[in-house]
Amino acid sequence: MTPRWIATGLSQDLPKAVVMAGHWQGHDLAVWRSATGRLQAWNDRCPHRGMRLSHGFVRGETLACIYHGWVYGADGGCKHIPAHPALTPPATITVASFACVEQDGVIWVAPADMAGAPPVLSDLQPLRSISLTCDVAAVLAAEPALQGQDILRATVQIGEQGQQVCLVAQEGPAGLTLHALCGVGADKVAVSRWVEDLRRRAEMKVAA
Ligand code: FES
Known part of the structure; x- marks a missing residue:
């Protein structure tokens, strides 16, 4: 790897x-x-x-x-x-x-000797971390607008407006964690609810 x-x-x-x-x-x-x-x-x-x-x-x-x-x-x-x-x-x-x-x-x-810097997400603000019992493929299947592998991004319709959403994926022994960020000035409560709904939809893809 x-x-x-x-x-x-x-x-x-x-x-x-x-x-x-x-x-x-x-x-x-x-x-x-x-x-x-x-x-x-x-x-x-x-x-x-x-x-x-x-x-x-x-x-x-x-x-x-x-x-x-x-x-x-x-x-x-x-x-x-x-x-x-x-x-x-x-x-x-x-x-x-x-x-x-x-x-x-x-x-x-x-790793301690890693060259280079982590990805820049300066156009976003951190929102919350959320745990899922599925993998990234299920998340992408649940929300086709998302693009990316480790960093999933999309502008999605939430309520009346298009909102920027970014989900940084972390695989761990207990499953998948998504660290969610949203556009500066976005409705954080609405985006947070959208992320919870995405979790439900992605986990249902696995159960189906
Ligand atoms: S001090 Fe850490 S295991 Fe003993």
Whole structure:
């Protein structure tokens, strides 16, 4: 599979000092924002005994594992082991990190050595993320006006007006997530309802 930037959430859903689970092409991630707003995406596995770091908690500029409390700094290195408070943890205890970029209200993840930048969606505003129990093909079948593969776009008739809609697709172990954006100035409530209706129509395509 060709490495590429994949959306793993919307900026508005990850406030400061919060960690959440994310995914990149089969890899589970801990995506977290420090107390000052620094964004990171790490392998979701504590180097100690493998607990998910997305179950941990942010303390200032560090992320602590919920199991035995090992603390990891911004560079991914272990900084503190509560059971051995006088010990300076070896530099080899490090969490693997991914490239993580926030752009146009979307959080994008790629391998650490990824070249290039994520897609630009500057003509849009973030709306919401929604989970589906179907794949992208079912979404396209439900709404033929949508064009694209990872980024589905269309101008659709919602009420009296044509509205710009953009759905950024993220495949994960639990199914498909669509990160929805709409045109600046669009009726966000109406577009949000349209996205929910699209989910129903797409999931019915699978059930049919
Ligand atoms: S598993 Fe994370 S500190 Fe032990």
